Amino acid sequence: MSWWDDVDGDDTDDDEPYGQYESKVRIRPNPKGNRPRTKTRPTYDNATRGWVTNVDRGRFGVLVDDAVITATKARELGKKSVVTGDRVSLVGDVSGEPGSLARIVKVDERTTLLRRSADDTDEVERVIVANADQMLVVVAAADPEPRPRLIDRYLVAAFDAGLDPVLCVTKTDLADPAPFLAHFACLDLRIVTSRSDDVPFEALHEVLDGRVTVTVGHSGVGKSTLVNAITGSTRATGVVNAVTGRGRHTSSSSIALRVRDGGWIIDTPGVRSFGLGHVEPANVFRAFASHAVPVREPADGIPLDQAHDWEIVDRVQDGELGPTGVERLDSFRALLTGMGADDPGAD
Numbered sequence: 001m002s003w004w005d006d007v008d009g010d011d012t013d014d015d016e017p018y019g020q021y022e023s024k025v026r027i028r029p030n031p032k033g034n035r036p037r038t039k040t041r042p043t044y045d046n047a048t049r050g051w052v053t054n055v056d057r058g059r060f061g062v063l064v065d066d067a068v069i070t071a072t073k074a075r076e077l078g079k080k081s082v083v084t085g086d087r088v089s090l091v092g093d094v095s096g097e098p099g100s101l102a103r104i105v106k107v108d109e110r111t112t113l114l115r116r117s118a119d120d121t122d123e124v125e126r127v128i129v130a131n132a133d134q135m136l137v138v139v140a141a142a143d144p145e146p147r148p149r150l151i152d153r154y155l156v157a158a159f160d161a162g163l164d165p166v167l168c169v170t171k172t173d174l175a176d177p178a179p180f181l182a183h184f185a186c187l188d189l190r191i192v193t194s195r196s197d198d199v200p201f202e203a204l205h206e207v208l209d210g211r212v213t214v215t216v217g218h219s220g221v222g223k224s225t226l227v228n229a230i231t232g233s234t235r236a237t238g239v240v241n242a243v244t245g246r247g248r249h250t251s252s253s254s255i256a257l258r259v260r261d262g263g264w265i266i267d268t269p270g271v272r273s274f275g276l277g278h279v280e281p282a283n284v285f286r287a288f289a290s291h292a293v294p295v296r297e298p299a300d301g302i303p304l305d306q307a308h309d310w311e312i313v314d315r316v317q318d319g320e321l322g323p324t325g326v327e328r329l330d331s332f333r334a335l336l337t338g339m340g341a342d343d344p345g346a347d
Helices: 018-024 148-161 178-184 201-208 223-231 304-317 325-338
Strands: 048-056 059-064 067-073 087-092 102-107 113-117 125-130 134-140 164-170 190-193 212-217 255-258 264-267
Touching (some): 067 087, 148 164, 148 178, 164 178
Parallel strands (some): 164 190
């Protein structure tokens, strides 16, 4: 018998089967593996409160008191998104010192939520900004040419998100904005106009002071230039391509900036399309006729979510919406068709 055949190590040949000794092997306990698991999670009652001002590749700028600190998202939040405008709770190093990093452990319920999708048939939404009060829709009177139907989409998104829309027309020294603004004459819409060489500071401060405003607009309309003027920021600005007539993207992420006399403005990247796949068709109506006009009760056999559709048809036919009413109805129908809804007023 060789030495490795002597299982019990006593130099005898009375060894028992090796298998019975396996149960006698002492295994060193694993502290982590033996730690009792619990579903009780920390409440973070003493966590520091903050407001997200920007998001950049997994790092978040969070306003705490009067300083912006850097934070990351805690693993326990899982797939829950954190976006500009979120009110959050923080733990860890909230000193704001160079190299410090806090953790976002809780995101408050959002009061408003601005979203868009890739197109009108895509129900997967992309959250842009949370907890804003109003939307400043920036459009140029020329260079690039204004697109009324894109503005319609912004208005739909604003009403769907619970935001008050304000229309700001820039570069009015290049073209008369009146023909463009006629498209929205039937709306109870606040309008501010601006020249390339004269920013209307007083009018803008009346709109922005004391509120959280998100800006949206086509690339090249002067949105970042306007934001820089009223915040003192140095966000990059671009020019319009002389061949394509399209603006160049200069902002790559959303960022909240303090308005000089109070309030916050959130500058967002310029877009050339704004999908509304997440919006219910019944919520589209308010962007096409004054929301101050009461909606009539639906007639027998007309679904409630189509009552708005029938009303706008009647108002156009009665001439109530003026000479631009037919154009508004055409845009309204095109938008609903793109969203897969029935054509209102069709026989």
